[in-house]
Amino acid sequence: MKSGTLATLVAFASCAATTGVAFAQVKPETLVKQRQSAMTLQGKYFGPLAAMAGGKAPYDAAVVARNATYLDLLGKMAWDGFDPGTSGEKSRALPEIYKEPAKFKEAADKFQVEIGKLVVASKSGNESAAKNAIGDIGKACSACHDDFRSK
Amino acid sequence: MKSGTLATLVAFASCAATTGVAFAQVKPETLVKQRQSAMTLQGKYFGPLAAMAGGKAPYDAAVVARNATYLDLLGKMAWDGFDPGTSGEKSRALPEIYKEPAKFKEAADKFQVEIGKLVVASKSGNESAAKNAIGDIGKACSACHDDFRSK
Numbered sequence: 262m263k264s265g266t267l268a269t270l271v272a273f274a275s276c277a278a279t280t281g282v283a284f285a286q287v288k289p290e291t292l293v294k295q296r297q298s299a300m301t302l303q304g305k306y307f308g309p310l311a312a313m314a315g316g317k318a319p320y321d322a323a324v325v326a327r328n329a330t331y332l333d334l335l336g337k338m339a340w341d342g343f344d345p346g347t348s349g350e351k352s353r354a355l356p357e358i359y360k361e362p363a364k365f366k367e368a369a370d371k372f373q374v375e376i377g378k379l380v381v382a383s384k385s386g387n388e389s390a391a392k393n394a395i396g397d398i399g400k401a402c403s404a405c406h407d408d409f410r411s412k
Numbered sequence: 413m414k415s416g417t418l419a420t421l422v423a424f425a426s427c428a429a430t431t432g433v434a435f436a437q438v439k440p441e442t443l444v445k446q447r448q449s450a451m452t453l454q455g456k457y458f459g460p461l462a463a464m465a466g467g468k469a470p471y472d473a474a475v476v477a478r479n480a481t482y483l484d485l486l487g488k489m490a491w492d493g494f495d496p497g498t499s500g501e502k503s504r505a506l507p508e509i510y511k512e513p514a515k516f517k518e519a520a521d522k523f524q525v526e527i528g529k530l531v532v533a534s535k536s537g538n539e540s541a542a543k544n545a546i547g548d549i550g551k552a553c554s555a556c557h558d559d560f561r562s563k
Contacts, residue, residue, distance in 0.1 A: 298452040
């Protein structure tokens with residue numbers, strides 16, 4: 262077993278311990294539904310920020326700060342749902358997720374790091390830094406989707 | 413900016429926001445999907461706590477504290493999705509939600525208050541108080557489902 266795979270399994274087991282008391286009992290279709298729910302809510306709270314960063318909506322510091330806080334937690338909620346046992350479920354998740362777990366984790370971590378930068382920028386009221394962070398979050402989304410989600 | 417990034421930003425912006433930025437542009441089916449996603453994740457993070465409070469799983473203070481923090485935000489994410497414009501969408505939401513908005517809000521607020529008690533109890537390490545709070549959250553879930561969700 263590759264160390265990357267082991268690390269991922271350990272990470273999954275750890276997440277299992279923290280989210281599902283009886284992880285093995287969580288059905289694959291439930292895991293898929295839960296991870297897709299996390300993605301849906303990431304979209305809900307990132308969307309307005311992308312509109313602001315792109316000049317399509319007026320900048321609202323309070324919304325940015327609030328949504329950054331939401332995204333900081335939502336960004337942590339999807340990954341334990343990508344269990345190899347879900348690979349037979351209908352979804353846009355590509356097999357590369359399970360073939361290259363270390364690369365997948367790296368992409369997820371990158372996303373979380375960029376969100377963290379937005380949290381800091383939004384708390385300091387630095388609009389320019391916040392907009393840059395929003396752009397970087399969008400890039401992290403796209404990079405992961407490009408590699409691990411079907412078109 | 414990569415075109416993929418732009419596409420992502422546009423995609424996110426299009427499903428944007430119940431956050432007051434462009435509310436009128438959010439499709440009813442998107443609002444339903446988003447609110448159901450919030451409920452799904454509430455279930456993901458409440459389920460293990462209910463198992464602990466019910467004696468079906470060993471008490472894990474770290475999991476309780478973490479999930480309480482998650483629930484404290486997730487508990488706020490569903491309600492703006494219950495827009496009257498969604499009443500024609502397929503879901504288990506009952507018309508009473510829009511007929512009795514004050515009562516619906518009261519039920520939602522009750523849920524949030526009970527979560528707040530769990531946050532406090534879990535931070536203080538008071539297992540007994542935490543288990544009581546978990547039970548009260550469960551009651552708040554049930555009470556709202558009884559009144560506002562079809563069987």
